[in-house]
Amino acid sequence: MRYGEIGFDLEVNLSRGSIDRVETDPRDTRLYLGGLGTNAKIMWDRVPAETEAFSEDNLLIFGTGLLCGTGAPGCNRTIVSTVSPQTKLMAYSMMGGFWAPELKYAGYDKVIISGKSDQLVYLWIHNDKVELRDASHLKGMGATEASEAIRKELKDPDIQVAAIGLAGENRVFYASIEQGRSSASRGGIGAVMGDKGLKAVAVRGSKDINVADPARYMELCNDVLKYIKFREDHPIKGLPAIHQVLGSPQEMAIVDEEWHTTSFMWGNSRTRRKDFWTHEIEEKWRETQENVRTRLISCHNCPMKCGATISVPGLPTYMMKCYTKLTYTMAAYSDLDFGFRIAQKATEYGVDGYSAPQAMAFGLELLEAGILTEEDFPGMPDDSEGRFFYLLEKIVRREGIGEYLADGVYWAARRIGKGAEKFDHNTIKKHEQLPLKLGMLNPVYFLMYSTGEKINITQIEGQFPQEPLATREAREEFVEDWFQVPDAKFKKYYVDWERRGENSNPYYPTVEASCEIVDWMEKMHYIDDAVGMCAGLSSFPLKPPYHIHNYPEFVSAATGIAMDKAELWKAATRNRTLMRALNVRRGMRSADDKPPANHWKNRFPELEKQLLEAYYKLKGFNDQGIPTKEALHELELDYVAEEFEQKGIYGHG
Amino acid sequence: MAKVKKIVKSITIDADKCNGCKACEVICSSWHASPRYSSNNPARSRIRIVRLPLKDIYLPVYAGEYTEAECTGRDKYIIDGKEYNECDFCRASCPSRKLFKEPDSGLPLKCDMCEETPALEKPKCVEWCLAEALIYVEREEEVDEDEQPKLGDIEIGLGSMIDKYGLQPVLDTVARMAKP
Numbered sequence: 001m002r003y004g005e006i007g008f009d010l011e012v013n014l015s016r017g018s019i020d021r022v023e024t025d026p027r028d029t030r031l032y033l034g035g036l037g038t039n040a041k042i043m044w045d046r047v048p049a050e051t052e053a054f055s056e057d058n059l060l061i062f063g064t065g066l067l068c069g070t071g072a073p074g075c076n077r078t079i080v081s082t083v084s085p086q087t088k089l090m091a092y093s094m095m096g097g098f099w100a101p102e103l104k105y106a107g108y109d110k111v112i113i114s115g116k117s118d119q120l121v122y123l124w125i126h127n128d129k130v131e132l133r134d135a136s137h138l139k140g141m142g143a144t145e146a147s148e149a150i151r152k153e154l155k156d157p158d159i160q161v162a163a164i165g166l167a168g169e170n171r172v173f174y175a176s177i178e179q180g181r182s183s184a185s186r187g188g189i190g191a192v193m194g195d196k197g198l199k200a201v202a203v204r205g206s207k208d209i210n211v212a213d214p215a216r217y218m219e220l221c222n223d224v225l226k227y228i229k230f231r232e233d234h235p236i237k238g239l240p241a242i243h244q245v246l247g248s249p250q251e252m253a254i255v256d257e258e259w260h261t262t263s264f265m266w267g268n269s270r271t272r273r274k275d276f277w278t279h280e281i282e283e284k285w286r287e288t289q290e291n292v293r294t295r296l297i298s299c300h301n302c303p304m305k306c307g308a309t310i311s312v313p314g315l316p317t318y319m320m321k322c323y324t325k326l327t328y329t330m331a332a333y334s335d336l337d338f339g340f341r342i343a344q345k346a347t348e349y350g351v352d353g354y355s356a357p358q359a360m361a362f363g364l365e366l367l368e369a370g371i372l373t374e375e376d377f378p379g380m381p382d383d384s385e386g387r388f389f390y391l392l393e394k395i396v397r398r399e400g401i402g403e404y405l406a407d408g409v410y411w412a413a414r415r416i417g418k419g420a421e422k423f424d425h426n427t428i429k430k431h432e433q434l435p436l437k438l439g440m441l442n443p444v445y446f447l448m449y450s451t452g453e454k455i456n457i458t459q460i461e462g463q464f465p466q467e468p469l470a471t472r473e474a475r476e477e478f479v480e481d482w483f484q485v486p487d488a489k490f491k492k493y494y495v496d497w498e499r500r501g502e503n504s505n506p507y508y509p510t511v512e513a514s515c516e517i518v519d520w521m522e523k524m525h526y527i528d529d530a531v532g533m534c535a536g537l538s539s540f541p542l543k544p545p546y547h548i549h550n551y552p553e554f555v556s557a558a559t560g561i562a563m564d565k566a567e568l569w570k571a572a573t574r575n576r577t578l579m580r581a582l583n584v585r586r587g588m589r590s591a592d593d594k595p596p597a598n599h600w601k602n603r604f605p606e607l608e609k610q611l612l613e614a615y616y617k618l619k620g621f622n623d624q625g626i627p628t629k630e631a632l633h634e635l636e637l638d639y640v641a642e643e644f645e646q647k648g649i650y651g652h653g
Numbered sequence: 654m655a656k657v658k659k660i661v662k663s664i665t666i667d668a669d670k671c672n673g674c675k676a677c678e679v680i681c682s683s684w685h686a687s688p689r690y691s692s693n694n695p696a697r698s699r700i701r702i703v704r705l706p707l708k709d710i711y712l713p714v715y716a717g718e719y720t721e722a723e724c725t726g727r728d729k730y731i732i733d734g735k736e737y738n739e740c741d742f743c744r745a746s747c748p749s750r751k752l753f754k755e756p757d758s759g760l761p762l763k764c765d766m767c768e769e770t771p772a773l774e775k776p777k778c779v780e781w782c783l784a785e786a787l788i789y790v791e792r793e794e795e796v797d798e799d800e801q802p803k804l805g806d807i808e809i810g811l812g813s814m815i816d817k818y819g820l821q822p823v824l825d826t827v828a829r830m831a832k833p
Contacts, residue, residue, distance in 0.1 A: 069693070070693065071679055071680065071683050071690070071693055073676065098675075105694060105695070105696070144707070148707065157704070157705055158704070180706060181706065205696075206694065206696030206756040207694060207696075207756075208686075208692035208693070208694040208697075209692060209693055209694065210691060210692045211690070211691065211692070214686075214688055214689060214690035214691040215689070215690060217690065218683070218690040225781065225783065228783065229783060232783075294709045295672070295709055295711070296672060297672050297673055297706065298672040298673060298674035298784075299674065300674065300675055301674055301675055301676045301679045302674050302676070303672075303674065303676065303783035303784065305672050305784070309706055309707075309709055311709075316707075317707045317708075317709075318707075319706060
């Protein structure tokens with residue numbers, strides 16, 4: 001028997017209509033843990049570098065984390081991996097909710113989809129019974145709507161469904177996979193699902209998930225719950241409201257959005273409104289939010305309440321989590337009420353809440369600049385809200401200008417031409433980023449933006465504060481109970497960090513310290529993504545209940561595989577390196593490792609060069625950002641080095 | 654009839670506070686696993702959440718008595734405009750549904766308040782419900798002395814097997830299994 005994991009994957013080939021239950025190699029668990037790690041290994045082995053996103057040979061992998069569905073609170077993530085149509089690199093996007101534990105209760109660690117179906121189908125997994133079913137009656141349906149229809153059809157309200165909406169069916173490059181209160185939205189994975197002719201994957205399971213050392217494992221789980229309770233009672237002083245507590249940013253519970261609305265940019269990441277947040281706005285937004293929010297809700301086995309059920313009068317009920325409430329609001333220079341209204345439609349259509357509003361705002365900027373004309377927007381209303389609704393409809397159908405905007409800002413700019421490229425100012429590796437434009441370069445963030453394989457800052461940041469508290473005394477107090485640090489030196493880096501003066505950005509944290517800080521943050525995300533832990537209880541917030549000191553024991557007690565800090569750190573390094581290798585094999589090089597040119601007003605080319613070099617060195621990458629033969633050997637990834645050599649990737653350096 | 658003191662254990666369910674996370678189902682099935690905590694499986698849990706997010710229905714229900722026959726008439730509740738399904742409030746392990754039965758054997762499940770020596774401070778589901786939707790209450794009551802012998806777990810189980818398959822097949826099976 002296997003512990004923690006199930007030990008079986010489900011292989012579904014949609015071209016042939018075949019379904020197989022395949023035992024996995026337990027040696028891979030020790031090396032890559034599970035989740036993103038084993039997804040990446042499968043992508044490496046089976047998806048050649050030349051494979052396009054919309055190819056029969058592309059895989060769409062729904063992976064559960066190693067500890068998903070065990071007693072570990074908050075461990076419920078589904079990690080979806082495929083080749084992205086937008087970045088053309090390996091995409092991995094994750095969702096919480098209930099799907100991953102349900103898949104393990106049904107008896108599988110992953111569902112690996114290959115091939116393409118001519119007809120729209122959905123996959124129904126009920127323990128040992130697995131079948132492909134006709135989905136022609138679900139065509140064009142919203143993601144939530146289709147999920148409800150499937151539950152009704154199969155007569156079980158507890159079925160967990162991951163589904164695409166119209167955007168996925170029409171291969172919008174930022175289409176999401178929706179799952180009730182959660183979604184895997186980044187990288188256009190919903191478009192790949194649509195291309196494969198797969199509307200949904202429905203799961204129901206009633207089998208056991210076993211752990212190797214039950215008594216110890218439960219102790220660890222209980223300690224985590226106790227610490228969550230402690231953190232609930234002890235928010236971190238001196239920080240913006242949404243940074244004080246655990247979980248995904250608590251934006252469904254908290255109305256105070258001063259930090260987002262005054263620090264982040266409005267429109268197509270254009271305007272900072274430092275004076276936006278007033279008492280009047282707060283009162284108005286409180287009323288809006290409390291009127292539509294029916295209940296705060298959780299994911300599987302998690303006490304945090306990061307999501308909410310939203311019922312806007314006159315619209316179907318839907319579920320929402322964190323920042324989407326503001327992305328449309330801010331892109332359209334509008335109001336929270338509009339944000340809740342359009343998010344209902346966007347959720348049904350299944351689009352990414354970061355990319356979609358930016359692509360829309362970008363389109364409207366081109367109109368304003370005269371690069372596009374009124375003729376490109378026939379019948380578009382005059383008001384900003386009306387325009388966003390109009391564009392959403394066009395994009396998910398790929399109609400008119402929507403055909404262009406559906407590819408995202410980068411590709412749309414190049415297809416439209418006529419100077420539109422200049423308006424693509426907020427993408428990294430062809431992928432839309434959070435709307436932030438700041439003054440002084442932050443060396444830690446420079447590295448994370450430049451090198452993160454997820455190409456999304458929230459999936460690499462965390463653990464280390466975004467800026468120093470104002471006084472040394474406050475910082476000293478902050479580090480007092482900061483036991484999550486892997487080494488005491490991180491406390492010193494933080495205490496010595498100043499807002500102004502010698503020990504401030506960009507030269508402090510120093511190059512060396514910046515690399516170490518990034519390394520730590522990144523490692524925690526890679527562990528989370530492999531074990532299936534929600535970043536909201538681990539790598540994302542400050543002072544989380546899961547950290548490098550208790551994680552090795554979690555893995556050992558669950559799986560029975562001996563794991564200490566060094567070994568777990570190494571497994572996370574291996575996964576990080578394999579992700580880099582996958583993208584290097586697909587053509588990514590150091591020239592791509594850069595933030596948007598205007599992300600910071602004050603740039604320091606010489607320092608940035610040093611930072612990148614030092615980071616590469618720490619990671620075992622050469623100056624092209626390619627993992628070296630020696631580093632790969634050290635990580636038992638010799639097969640990667642061999643292929644790099646065969647393909648001449650090391651070539652001329 | 655003689656009076657005796659009895660501890661009544663109850664769980665107050667504040668359904669408005671339930672956030673639907675199923676931690677109660679996870680810890681219940683884990684506590685009752687053998688060896689303890691060795692596995693978890695909500696299908697074996699003695700508490701289940703009737704969870705219909707889009708209707709905003711979150712209703713934790715505990716497994717009660719096994720019943721051999723389903724109801725002849727059924728009720729449908731509408732509370733605060735929310736329509737519940739016919740059996741949602743029912744605690745019975747009943748032939749009309751899969752709920753509160755071991756998924757492999759079909760044997761009935763029943764909440765035992767995590768009875769244990771020494772006693773737990775509160776049942777595990779209550780301990781794990783940080784949303785405080787489940788609140789444990791213990792009170793002392795004076796009741797008539799109970800002269801009925803209590804059925805043990807094995808008797809309850811056998812009773813349900815007899816109801817399901819008839820007495821003779823169960824006797825035959827026990828006899829066959831008893832052979833060395």
